[in-house]
Amino acid sequence: MTATRPATGVLYLQGDRQRVDAWVRRGQAACFVVPLAGWTAVVPAGAAAAPAPYDAGHVVLASRGVPSNLRSALGLFDIDGRAIVTVHPAGWRAVPRWLVWESGRGTARVPSLPPASPADLVRAAGVAPEVEREVRAVLAERSAAVADILGDLIGLLSLPGERLVLGRGVKSAEGATLVEPDERSVRQYERLVMERVEINDAVTGSS
Numbered sequence: 001m002t003a004t005r006p007a008t009g010v011l012y013l014q015g016d017r018q019r020v021d022a023w024v025r026r027g028q029a030a031c032f033v034v035p036l037a038g039w040t041a042v043v044p045a046g047a048a049a050a051p052a053p054y055d056a057g058h059v060v061l062a063s064r065g066v067p068s069n070l071r072s073a074l075g076l077f078d079i080d081g082r083a084i085v086t087v088h089p090a091g092w093r094a095v096p097r098w099l100v101w102e103s104g105r106g107t108a109r110v111p112s113l114p115p116a117s118p119a120d121l122v123r124a125a126g127v128a129p130e131v132e133r134e135v136r137a138v139l140a141e142r143s144a145a146v147a148d149i150l151g152d153l154i155g156l157l158s159l160p161g162e163r164l165v166l167g168r169g170v171k172s173a174e175g176a177t178l179v180e181p182d183e184r185s186v187r188q189y190e191r192l193v194m195e196r197v198e199i200n201d202a203v204t205g206s207s
Helices: 017-025 057-063 120-125 131-139 146-156 184-205
Strands: 008-013 031-036 039-044 072-081 082-088 096-100 106-108 177-179
Touching: 008 057, 017 031, 017 039, 017 177, 039 177, 057 072, 072 120, 072 146, 082 146, 106 131, 106 146, 120 131, 131 146, 177 184
Parallel strands: none
Antiparallel strands: 008 039, 008 072, 031 039, 031 177, 072 082, 082 096, 096 106
């Protein structure tokens, strides 16, 4: 059986360092917070404090909602061999959107998740509307590697920190600091996870 390569990725947030640090502390996993040009990046530092599969730090971060005072926000991740892009548009009631790309298949629809379009990515990144055509062309490619797709998107969307997205140089990045979650947030998450596990066991008849 081939081992799955470690997940990598970054969540790009709008907002000053103090607000981003406070948001990370209300989460479930320790993260590195890195100031970048025009953005503040959040990179998971390890697993969340919960039973598997709820302990996957990158999945937890990719799935987490972003408050309006930190949007627009963009997440670019390599998880289980897929390029996962999350888009958190500006606006009080804006709904997070998802884009999933797989090598050999291209863009894949996930029925349970609102889909993100190339235009959504362009608007969230704040680049020229004309870039949408190039983003669409990148996503239409089916034979590329996930790292290449993510690298192309980072370039087209004018996002800094490509090395961070690809899992390199996080600890040594200029201004990077490790932010730990508050114990209260961790305990609340652990209780929620255990409730889900108990409900699942009851439904499936697991012991």
